[in-house]
Amino acid sequence: MIKHHPTFEMLKAYVTGDLPASLAAGVSIHADKCDECRKQIALLTEQIAEVSFEPEHDPLHFGNVSDETMSVDFEQMLDNICSDDSITLTKPTEAKTITLRDTPYQLPRAMQHMEISSSANIGKLSRARVMLDEGEIHTSLLHIEPGGGVPMHTHNGFELTVLVEGSFTDEMGEYFPGDFIMLDGQHVHHPVSEQGCLCYTVANAPQKFTQGINKLLNPIGNFIY
Amino acid sequence: MMAVRQINLSVIGSSVTPKAMNDSAEHQQLSQWLISVAEQRDKLAFSELFKFFAPKILRIAKTKIGSEAQASEVVQETMSNVWRKAHLFDAQKGAATTWVYTVMRNVTFDLLRKVKSNREDTLSDDIWPIAEQSAADDELFEDHLASNNIMSVIETLPENQQQVIKGFYFMEMSQEQLANHLGLPLGTIKSRLRLALAKLKAQLGADHD
Numbered sequence: 062m063i064k065h066h067p068t069f070e071m072l073k074a075y076v077t078g079d080l081p082a083s084l085a086a087g088v089s090i091h092a093d094k095c096d097e098c099r100k101q102i103a104l105l106t107e108q109i110a111e112v113s114f115e116p117e118h119d120p121l122h123f124g125n126v127s128d129e130t131m132s133v134d135f136e137q138m139l140d141n142i143c144s145d146d147s148i149t150l151t152k153p154t155e156a157k158t159i160t161l162r163d164t165p166y167q168l169p170r171a172m173q174h175m176e177i178s179s180s181a182n183i184g185k186l187s188r189a190r191v192m193l194d195e196g197e198i199h200t201s202l203l204h205i206e207p208g209g210g211v212p213m214h215t216h217n218g219f220e221l222t223v224l225v226e227g228s229f230t231d232e233m234g235e236y237f238p239g240d241f242i243m244l245d246g247q248h249v250h251h252p253v254s255e256q257g258c259l260c261y262t263v264a265n266a267p268q269k270f271t272q273g274i275n276k277l278l279n280p281i282g283n284f285i286y
Numbered sequence: 287m288m289a290v291r292q293i294n295l296s297v298i299g300s301s302v303t304p305k306a307m308n309d310s311a312e313h314q315q316l317s318q319w320l321i322s323v324a325e326q327r328d329k330l331a332f333s334e335l336f337k338f339f340a341p342k343i344l345r346i347a348k349t350k351i352g353s354e355a356q357a358s359e360v361v362q363e364t365m366s367n368v369w370r371k372a373h374l375f376d377a378q379k380g381a382a383t384t385w386v387y388t389v390m391r392n393v394t395f396d397l398l399r400k401v402k403s404n405r406e407d408t409l410s411d412d413i414w415p416i417a418e419q420s421a422a423d424d425e426l427f428e429d430h431l432a433s434n435n436i437m438s439v440i441e442t443l444p445e446n447q448q449q450v451i452k453g454f455y456f457m458e459m460s461q462e463q464l465a466n467h468l469g470l471p472l473g474t475i476k477s478r479l480r481l482a483l484a485k486l487k488a489q490l491g492a493d494h495d
Contacts, residue, residue, distance in 0.1 A: 078395040079360045082409050085395075089413045107380065110387030114342050133344060139336050142366045143329050148472075149370040150462055173414045194403040 063095050063239040071243075072098065076105045082193050083200040083263040086225045087241065089171035090261055094239030161187045161204035166226055166259050184285055185209025199286050202259045205229065210253035211268075214282065217268030220244045227258025265280065308415060316382035317375075324372035325473035335386075336365055343390055350394060360397060364390045373472055375460070378483055439489045447482035450475055 067075070067088050074080045075088040092098045157168045161180050168177075172191070180189040185206035193200050197218075202225075205211075210229070222242040230238055231250040236242065244250070249271055268282035302325050319335045322328035340361050347357035375385045392410035399405055434471055449468065453459045461479070465472045 076391075078391040082395075082403075082413070085413050086409070089415075103380075106388065107384045110381070113387055114339070133354075133361070135336070135340055136361055138358075138365070139333055142336075142362070142369050143332060145366075145370070146327060148369060148373060149367070151374065153462070170415065171409075173412045174407055174409055176407070181314075191309070194405055218461060244400040254488045262393060 063091075063237060063241075064234070065236070065240040065242050066095065066098055067091060067241050067243075069101075072101055073105060073109075076102060076109055078092050081195050081198055083191070083195055083198050084171075085176075085198075086171040087261060087263055088138075090169045090223045090225065091239055093170065127283040148187065159189065159202065161189060161202070161259070162206060164204060164257065164259075166204075168201075169225060169261070172261075178248075180204075181222050181284070182204075183281060186211070186285070188285065198263060198265045200263045201285070203262050203285065205254040205258050205260070207255060207257040209257070210251065212247060212270055212281070212283065213251040213272040214268045214270045216245050216248045216264070216265060216266065217269055218245070220268065221263040223261040225259045225261050227254060227256055229254035229260075313383070317377040320368075320372050320375045320382050320385070321377060321476075323369065331370055335368060335382075339368070340365060340384055346390070347394060351398065356397060356401070359395050360390065363393045363397070367393065373476065375383060378480065396465060426483050439486060442489070443482050443485060447478050449484070450478045451482045451486070454479060 071080070071084070071088060073086055078085070080088065088098075092102055139188075152193045156170070157173055158165050159177060160166070160170055162182070176192040178190040178192060180187050182188075186209060187206070188204045189202045191200040191202065199252075205227075220243075221245075222236075222240075223240040224236050224238050224240045226238055226241070228238075231252045233248075233250065262285070267286040270282060291327070306333045316335065316338065319328075319331040322331035323335070325437070343361045343364055344357055347360035348354065351357050351360070368386060371389070373380065392414060395413075396408050399407070399409070440448055443451065450464060453464045453467070458466065461472060461475050464470075465475045468475070
């Protein structure tokens with residue numbers, strides 16, 4: 062059962078469209094599996110919409126030309142829109158799949174139109190980059206083979222993990238599909254997956270390995286990031 | 287387990303006191319215009335929606351984007367989607383303001399992404415599914431559907447409404463698929479569905495009280 066949720070601030074930024082695509086998709090993947098957050102999102106959307114379109118915020122009336130609306134020709138725009146009589150039909154699309162190390166996974170709905178690179182492997186880890194072009198924010202799908210894990214590490218920036226399928230455990234407990242795990246430099250952990258899993262990860266700096274010989278693994282940090 | 291975050295919601299709820307919009311007559315009027323656009327391609331109704339929303343969308347987009355030209359693009363694109371996607375609006379499931387807000391939010395998101403990341407991908411409709419705004423309602427209704435006497439209540443509906451309800455809820459056909467399948471205009475499917483749902487809700491409500 063899901064124990065880790067986005068913060069209230071993050072849900073709000075999701076609703077207003079102010080998160081980068083990588084994090085918005087993370088919230089979306091979580092909400093798909095979490096009734097509670099879906100309800101909060103529905104409620105927030107309703108409230109924010111109502112406030113945004115409140116009449117008192119808008120003393121200017123249509124047709125009452127003012128400085129603010131002068132440069133936009135609303136009449137012309139209205140005519141243009143109505144002159145096209147077609148309607149947009151939504152076609153159900155077949156869910157895309159991705160195969161990492163012979164394990165086929167169905168891609169979450171939020172990722173249906175994202176470009177995903179071919180995967181690279183190190184040990185029991187397999188990573189495919191999600192090409193979102195968001196600068197230092199890197200997004201990946203990370204597959205861990207049964208019995209695999211990531212050595213003890215902490216984070217130079219933030220690291221979001223949304224568990225898509227399977228399960229893994231670390232010092233803080235066991236995680237299940239839909240869990241939304243946001244970590245930063247305060248957290249040190251060593252995730253291990255007994256049965257194997259697929260994670261959606263977003264990070265804005267390489268992971269830093271912290272223990273003994275594992276420090277030599279810091280290049281893996283760049284691999285995962 | 288969710289206790290921490292729920293405290294916040296009540297704060298938001300109390301800080302929001304939309305006076306004029308709380309006026310349900312205005313909500314109903316907006317919904318009615320949207321339905322007229324969906325069912326009759328009603329240009330007069332659309333121009334009323336345009337007058338209500340366009341200046342507000344322009345103001346919001348300007349604050350968010352800064353550029354007047356791009357803000358105007360958001361208005362054009364949002365209102366054009368309202369015109370062409372009105373049939374996707376479901377008055378049973380939420381307010382017209384909520385629906386138009388989500389259309390505007392999605393248009394703005396895709397536009398900003400194009401500007402910032404130089405990507406032409408359209409991700410917003412995948413990230414924010416249309417059905418999301420109705421999560422709370424759905425659950426209520428599913429409970430009713432699960433009850434044993436649902437079929438007997440559906441059988442009291444006129445045949446043409448039964449067809450639509452059964453296709454939509456039990457065979458999970460979309461409204462467009464039903465329109466094709468039955469050889470009827472989409473507007474007819476929508477209004478039959480709406481009538482049937484209103485009757486079902488009334489009947490089931492009575493049975494469950």
